[in-house]
Amino acid sequence: MNLTYNQVFKDPEISKALVARIREKNTRPLRLMEVCGTHTMAIFRYGIRSVLPETITLLSGPGCPVCVIAQKDIDAYVMLARRPDVILTTFGDLMKVPGSVSSLAGEKAKGADVRMVYSIFDALAIAKENPDKAVVFCAVGFETTIPTIAGAVLTAQTQGIDNFSIYSANKLTPPALAALMKTAGVEIDGFILPGHVAVITGLDAFYPIFEKYRIPSVVTGFEPMDILNAVLKLVEQNESKIPRLVNAYPRAVADAGNPKARAIMDQVFETADALWRGIGHIPDSGMVLRESFYKFDAAKKFELSMPDTREPAGCDCGRILMGLKRPDQCRLYKKNCTPMHPVGPCMVSSEGACAAFYKYSG
Ligand code: SF4
Numbered sequence: 175m176n177l178t179y180n181q182v183f184k185d186p187e188i189s190k191a192l193v194a195r196i197r198e199k200n201t202r203p204l205r206l207m208e209v210c211g212t213h214t215m216a217i218f219r220y221g222i223r224s225v226l227p228e229t230i231t232l233l234s235g236p237g238c239p240v241c242v243i244a245q246k247d248i249d250a251y252v253m254l255a256r257r258p259d260v261i262l263t264t265f266g267d268l269m270k271v272p273g274s275v276s277s278l279a280g281e282k283a284k285g286a287d288v289r290m291v292y293s294i295f296d297a298l299a300i301a302k303e304n305p306d307k308a309v310v311f312c313a314v315g316f317e318t319t320i321p322t323i324a325g326a327v328l329t330a331q332t333q334g335i336d337n338f339s340i341y342s343a344n345k346l347t348p349p350a351l352a353a354l355m356k357t358a359g360v361e362i363d364g365f366i367l368p369g370h371v372a373v374i375t376g377l378d379a380f381y382p383i384f385e386k387y388r389i390p391s392v393v394t395g396f397e398p399m400d401i402l403n404a405v406l407k408l409v410e411q412n413e414s415k416i417p418r419l420v421n422a423y424p425r426a427v428a429d430a431g432n433p434k435a436r437a438i439m440d441q442v443f444e445t446a447d448a449l450w451r452g453i454g455h456i457p458d459s460g461m462v463l464r465e466s467f468y469k470f471d472a473a474k475k476f477e478l479s480m481p482d483t484r485e486p487a488g489c490d491c492g493r494i495l496m497g498l499k500r501p502d503q504c505r506l507y508k509k510n511c512t513p514m515h516p517v518g519p520c521m522v523s524s525e526g527a528c529a530a531f532y533k534y535s536g
Pocket residue numbers: 488489490491494501504505506507508511512516517518519520521522528
């Protein structure tokens with residue numbers, strides 16, 4: 175049977191051969207981190223953990239934008255939702271994330287105008303249809319989504335949609351990996367790097383971290399064969415003790431990434447320090463609007479200056495996102511914290527490690 179191009183990357187026979195190679199080559203315990211939540215979900219969905227040798231531990235990393243959102247940013251969204259002059263627009267994943275006092279789902283149930291959108295351009299359309307309201311978009315994303323957010327801000331500027339604004343909790347991936355490597359107790363033998371982020375950043379964005387820490391690193395895609403191939407490459411590098419930064423996703427990632435998307439992103443945003451849940455403040459890891467776009471900045475428009483607030487007591491999201499704990503090692507897991515009644519964002523997000531563990535383990 176001839177396989178289509180896409181079927182090749184899911185082919186069980188190729189996957190079995192890769193598993194066999196991994197088992198043959200691997201001689202030592204390895205802790206490999208899949209940096210992004212999309213990989214976490216794919217790994218669980220395809221049962222990849224169950225076919226790897228017991229010596230290989232896969233850890234979930236800080237690459238799920240909803241999981242790493244700071245509590246104070248959720249509180250800011252709740253404050254905005256409570257304003258009668260605001261229509262708050264958001265991706266669905268954020269709705270149930272608990273803030274200090276409420277969630278967006280809770281505010282919507284009480285009558286706030288909170289609307290789920292599939293694209294920031296839906297939010298722009300809502301702004302056009304409701305000129306008497308301020309329409310705010312909850313901008314929560316990594317390099318994969320930031321260029322689209324920047325494009326929407328540029329569209330708002332060009333079309334004079336002045337009742338549109340964003341509250342940015344956008345973040346960058348490489349600074350988080352650098353922060354991770356400086357954290358006491360973190361032990362990682364290899365990074366499975368996010369293919370979709372690298373489509374924008376290219377391989378080049380990861381070189382400084384690779385050069386500094388010499389951790390085997392492989393950019394890969396999201397099909398079973400992509401992930402197993404990355405694991406094999408990380409095993410081989412660890413066995414040979416020759417670390418490399420490898421692009422195993424050349425069908426989508428160019429070494430230089432997508433310069434056009436980065437140019438749009440840099441035109442609209444600049445880097446700033448950002449607070450990551452459980453990890454803390456990371457220098458230059460956030461993306462905020464440049465001064466020339468302040469009129470689209472909801473934090474400035476509504477003079478929001480949120481204090482740092484405490485994360486939910488007992489929630490280990492931060493430690494899980496740094497590979498220091500597994501979800502089932504959190505004392506609230508499956509007891510006080512379930513997808514119906516989540517305590518932390520890692521149980522809410524469709525890319526969250528706790529949600530994945532809950533859905534697929536046992
Ligand atoms: S199980 Fe719930 S409380 Fe525990 S780390 Fe995950 S999200 Fe936080």
